[in-house]
Amino acid sequence: MSDLELLQRRLERERSARKQAEALIEAKSRELFFVNEELRRLNENLEELVAERTAQLGERSAQLEESLSQISAILESISDGLLATDNDGLVVRTNRALERLFNVDEGALGRPVAPVLGAAFGDLFAAADEGELLRGGRVELELPLPGARIGKVTLRAILSLGPEPAAIGRLLLIRDITREKEIDQMKTDFISNVSHELRTPLTSVLGFAKIIRKRLTESVLPALPAADQRAQRAARQAADNVSIIVQEGERLTSLINDVLDIAKMEAGKIEWKREPLAIGEVIERAFTATRALFDQSGLEAVLEIEPGLPTVEADRDRLLQVLLNLISNAVKFSERGAVTGRTRLDPERGEIVVSIVDTGVGIAPDEVGAVFDKFRQVGETLTDKPKGTGLGLSICRQIVEHHRGRIWVESTLGEGSTFSFTLPLRDPRRLRTRTVDLPQLLARLESAAPLGGARSERPLVLVADDEPHIRGLLRQELEAAGYRVVEAEDGLSAIQRVKESHPDLVVLDVMMPKISGFDVAAVIKNDPVTMETPIVILSIVDDPVRGDNIGVDTYLAKPIQIDALLAEIRRLLERGASRRRVMIIDDERPTLEQLHRLLETRGHSVVAVWDAREGIARAKALKPDLIIVDQLVSDQHRLIQALEFEKELEHVLFLLVAEGSEGG
Amino acid sequence: MKGVVFTEFLELVETAFSPEVADRIITRADVPSGGAYTAVGTYDHHEMLALVTELARETGVPAANLVHTFGKHLFSRFVVGFPAFFQVPSAFDFLERVHDYIHVEVRKLYSDAELPSFEYARPDDATLVMTYRSRRPFADLAAGLIDAAVEHWGGGVDVVREALDDPERTAVQFTLTRRPAASAS
Known part of the structure; x- marks a missing residue:
């Protein structure tokens, strides 16, 4: 085999291989073209798809934006201030109302609450009971807002939606209640003014009715010839009628007093005294004071007072008011049996439980919850004659709650009721x-x-009041009791009369033209000549503390309780010596x-x-x-x-x- | 089988022996392609078996040895042609990537490529067990490639070859053991 032949064969093989390669390349090129075509089509599809998705996303995000701006508009339209924080206590959202209330702007976002709203709000967040908030509870209280305004503040947790809600932050709502407070104050002022206005004429009505009754029974009836039965009967009937006027007048007085009490308590205008006292002694006093009620009804009064009870810190007069109310209720609604005053020490809760137990008609279960509501009377209003104002128990509740106690009733219809209240024991460290x-x-x-020196036989009493009826009433009563009377129609003339006639005692009204009763008392008590003269203030203005500061000897509230006034005058004049x-x-x-x-x-x-x-x-x-x-x-x-x-x-x-x- | 294996084989025959030997084995093997191979084409693997058989007869060297030698030559051509695959620190690292990385890359270019499968095991840090399975009897080619890889990264690894019993395919297990450093040279 020659080299040439070998080369020719090799050349032939190489050519053939080249052609194979060219055919392959051509096939690959064609394949590439089709693959490219396919790619282009896929690309177009993809672009279409992307455009479609983009449009959908845009629509979705527009919807979201709309619903977000709707929510924002709702939040901004809320007239209450709104502030939300995250779980770290940083502000994440406020609304316009809040920004206006606190004069802050969006700069509040991302900051803690205290520097934005003030330390009191920071404390509120810090002190809130975490567990209680997570259970859906809320904290509500009134806090001062900037600009001498008052806010009602509600704090709660923001809980996520879904089957297992978790806290994602805190929500604070602040309502500006300055106006409501003002209106409330106006309402309270109105009630107390109206009550005062009612009491003035009522004092005259009641006072004169009592005088008429006294005259009738003491002077007119005995003077009538016994034979003239018609005149006797008419006079007795008149005396009975006047008694009804007196009774109803007294009922009206206590109703006005209750209304005034409630108005004052709700307005926070009561001055509370706090003193350590033995509750057993207060209960005994309450039962003693209501002895007449027991005598009339034939009910038995039972005292079950634990010996050795610790003292409580309370307002004696107000507690007495609660007890008198509960006892007189118990008597009112019991026909027979007993009314029991009971005390029990609960050392675990650190409180004394006081119960007034009766054997009366009891309260239906569906009415038990409502008895402490204002104007609530147990029983059917149309058929049962109401026996009170419906304010007594509401007043009791306010008093007890002011002492940080609880009041409640347990009752079985037809068997009796037990009204109980608690008084927390004093902090032992302070004892x-x-x-x-x-x-x-x-x-x-x-x-x-x-x-002291001897007093004259018929002491001289100065009566200072701008109401002629009241002066007339007092003159009659005092003269009947054996006093001489000199009158003054305003503060200025009262001072003159004191200087001219040196009365042994002065009865003063507070609200008088020119000079008020307080000022008159101050003048008398600061003059060495007259400072010894006892002063009785007789007024609808209930401010015994001020009277006390001036040196007033006795402070009595109108309407006038003639017996109490006379007793007081007698006591003061007798006391002069000793x-x-x-x-x-x-x-x-x-x-x-x-x-x-x-x-x-x-x-x-x-x-x-x-x-x-x-x-x-x-x-x-x-x-x-x-x-x-x-x-x-x-x-x-x-x-x-x-x-x-x-x-x-x-x-x-x-x-x-x-x-x-x-x-x- | 990829044309590149044939072209590399014939080039190796021409340089290692002579163009005449190459021409003779092509003529004697009487392969259907007539011995005209292009690297980008694909040819029946029987043509390779026929060529190897004729070369063995021509040279008197056993076919297994020829294929093994060819494997080592092929590795050196790959190092020149695809240097990116060889940027790893050791033969173990390279061999472990053949099945899951290199063959995957090959398939991307030649979807019709028929590649052998390798399974790996690392009983300990110094040992790599690779099991070769293929429908074609080219375990010798794999052995040549593995030996070349070991040499490429400086040797020091003993390779023990063991035929496995698999009725359907050629299955051979190569156990590579790194020699302790002292005797590495």
Whole structure:
């Protein structure tokens, strides 16, 4: 085989291989073309699809945007301020109302609550009970807003929707209730004004009705000839009718008092006293005061008071009001059986439970929940004669709740009811008991040199009131009781009369033209000549504290309870001879109040101060017969030494009261 | 079988022996393609078997040895032709990528390529077990490629070849064991 042949064969093979390769390339090119075509078509499809999806997305996002802007518009249209935070307490949303209320802008977003709304709101967020919020609970309270406005604030958790809601933040709603508060205040003022306006004529109606009744029974009836039966009967009937006027007048008075009480409590206008007291003693007093009711009804009064109960801190008069209300209700709704006053100590809850148990008609189960509502009367209003104002229990509830207690009723229809309330025990850390030997102290006080002069046979009483009816009524009653009377129709003439005729006692109205009763009292009490003259304030203005500060001896509320007034006048005039002016200086208010009360019930005039420096100044002005000083206060301020060097106080008796002892 | 295997084979025969030997084995094998191969074409693997058989007869060298040698030559051509596949630190790394990466890339270019399958096992860090399975009897070619790979990355690996019992296919297990460093050279 020659080289040439070999080369030719190789060439032939290479050519053939080249052709194969060319054919392959051509096939591949064709394939590529078709693949390209396919790719182009796919690309077009894809573009169509993308455009379609983009349009859908755009539509969806427009819908979302619309619904978002709708939600925003709703939030912005809410007239309450709205603020939402995330779980870290950072602000995520506010609305215009809130921005206006707090004068903030969108800059609030992303910041904590306290610097945006104020520390009080920060505290609210911090103090809210987490678990309670997560259970869907809310915190509601009133907080001051900027610009002397008041807001009603509601805080709750924002819970996610779905089967297992989780908190995604907090929501705060703030309603500006300044206007509502103002209107509420106007309503309260209106009620109290109307009540005052009602009481003035009622005082005359009631007073004169009583005088007519007295005249009828004491003067007219005995004077009628016994034979003239017609005249006798007519006069007796007239006396009965007048009695009904008196009864209804008294009912109307207590209704007005209740309405006024409720209005004052709701407006927060009551001044609450707090003193340590033994609840058993208050219950006993309540039962004593209602003895007449028991005598009339034939019901038995039972006391079940646990011995050795700790004291509670409460307003004695208000608690008495609650008890009187519950007891008189119990008597009213019981025909036979007993009314029981019961106490029980619940050491676990740290409270005393007081119950008034009756054997009366009971309350239907569906009415039990409503008895503490205002104007609620148990029973059918159309057929049962209402026996009260329907405000008593509502007042009770307000009083008890003010003492941080609870009030409730358990009842079985036909078997009786048990009204119970709780009083929390005092914080034991604040208890600091002190024993003062009071009887010994009083004995020492009363054995000190007597003061005062003899009074005339028929004491002269000045009656100052701008209402001629009231003056007339008082004149009749006082003269009937054996007093001489001089009248004054306003404050200015009252002061003149005091200076001219030196009355033995002054009865003052507060609201008088020219000079008010308080100012008249202040003038009398500051004049050395007249300062000893006892003053009785008789007014519809219920401000005994102010009266007390001026030195008014007795403060009585209108409508006039003639018997109480006469008793008070008698007491004050009799006291003149044996009465001591006592001053107590102590920094412990409970001790001070206890002494104060005790000495006052003994007829002494008491001034209490709890500041040593004030004590010195007041002692110089008042020149008391006795100064009782707490040992500690005296030591701290060298008080006795300071007082003894005062010229006009050299005859003053000092009593030093120390822990567990007493000395002079 | 891809045309590149044939063109590389014939080139190797022409340089290792002579163009005359190449021409003779083509003529004697009487293959259907007439020995005209292009690297981009695809040919029946029986033509390769026929060519190898004729070369063995011509040279007196056993066919298995010839194919093994060809495998090693093919590896060196691949290193030149497709350098990207060889940027790995060791023969183990390279061989482990043959089935899941290199063959996958080959299929992207030549959808009609018929490739053997490899299974891997690493009983320990120094050992790689590769099992070759193919419908065609080219385990020797694989052995040549594996040996060339070991050499390419500096040797130091013992390769033990063991035929497996598979009624349908050629199945061979290669156990590669890295020698301890001291005796690596």
